[in-house]
Amino acid sequence: MEASEATRRGRRPFVSLSLEEAYGGATSSRRTVSDCKAIWASGKIPEKIGALVQVESLDLSHNELSGEIPSSLSALTSLSRLNLSYNRLTGEVPSGNQLQTLEDPAYIYIGNPGLCGPSLLRKCSQAKTIPAPREHHDDSRDVSFFLSIGCGYVMGLWSIFCTFLFKRKWRVNWFTLCDSLYDWVYVQVAVTWASWTRKNG
Known part of the structure; x- marks a missing residue:
């Protein structure tokens, strides 16, 4: 109205x-x-x-x-x-x-x-589009982290190899130490096994 x-x-x-x-x-x-x-x-x-x-x-x-x-x-x-x-x-x-x-x-x-x-x-x-760069940044940071770990591992092994290659004395001492450690472990296992078999025999 x-x-x-x-x-x-x-x-x-x-x-x-x-x-x-x-x-x-x-x-x-x-x-x-x-x-x-x-x-x-x-x-x-x-x-x-x-x-x-x-x-x-x-x-x-x-x-x-x-x-x-x-x-x-x-x-x-x-x-x-x-x-x-x-x-x-x-x-x-x-x-x-x-x-x-x-x-x-x-x-x-x-x-x-x-x-x-x-x-x-x-x-x-x-x-x-604001969240997209943040996710991309996180992904790139993760890739860089694992890549740096892999590079460090490879460089460490390569450094040890080069050291043993050019340092004959170090190489001999290292293998001698490995042989001694192997013999000690073998003896300990053999003695323990013989002792265990006598107790249960």
């Missing part, structure tokens, strides 16, 4: 209502509302909000809206003013033709640090 009277007087009708009432009434009766402001709205913006095809101004600012902005918002072909500032919206901003014609897009979405898109300072491509 108020909307019809305002239309007869030459002014655009303005409706201040909850978000549920806004899209609910639009889908049921296709009410002709030019200006719409949602007060104390919370939750997600419904996908059916695209049914408000005749809305020219939509103000959903300073509420508790969360989640992503529905792509159906770009279907509001009559929309000339939009305000989604100071909510808890996240995700990528829709890139519909109608939304691209709106003035001052940075102000439209201000106060929603979780939003990203071409019209904002935060680009979605940057947000998605």
Whole structure:
């Protein structure tokens, strides 16, 4: 009734209502509302909000809206003013033709640090590719670690081999020590085995 009277007087009708009432009434009766402001709205913006095809101004600012902005918002072909500032919206901003014609897009979405898109300072491509360099860095660090261990092992064996190759005295002493150690182990095993067989024989 108020909307019809305002239309007869030459002014655009303005409706201040909850978000549920806004899209609910639009889908049921296709009410002709030019200006719409949602007060104390919370939750997600419904996908059916695209049914408000005749809305020219939509103000959903300073509420508790969360989640992503529905792509159906770009279907509001009559929309000339939009305000989604100071909510808890996240995700990528829709890139519909109608939304691209709106003035001052940075102000439209201000106060929603979780939003990203071409019209904002935060680009979605940057947000998605941040973890990738970290994982790549971890993989390269692991490869370098194992590669250094392998190189150190090879260099150690090669150093010992070269030392024995050019130091004959060291080589003789080393093999003598190995022979002595082998003989001692053999004797200990033989004595232990003979003692054990006598006890159990």
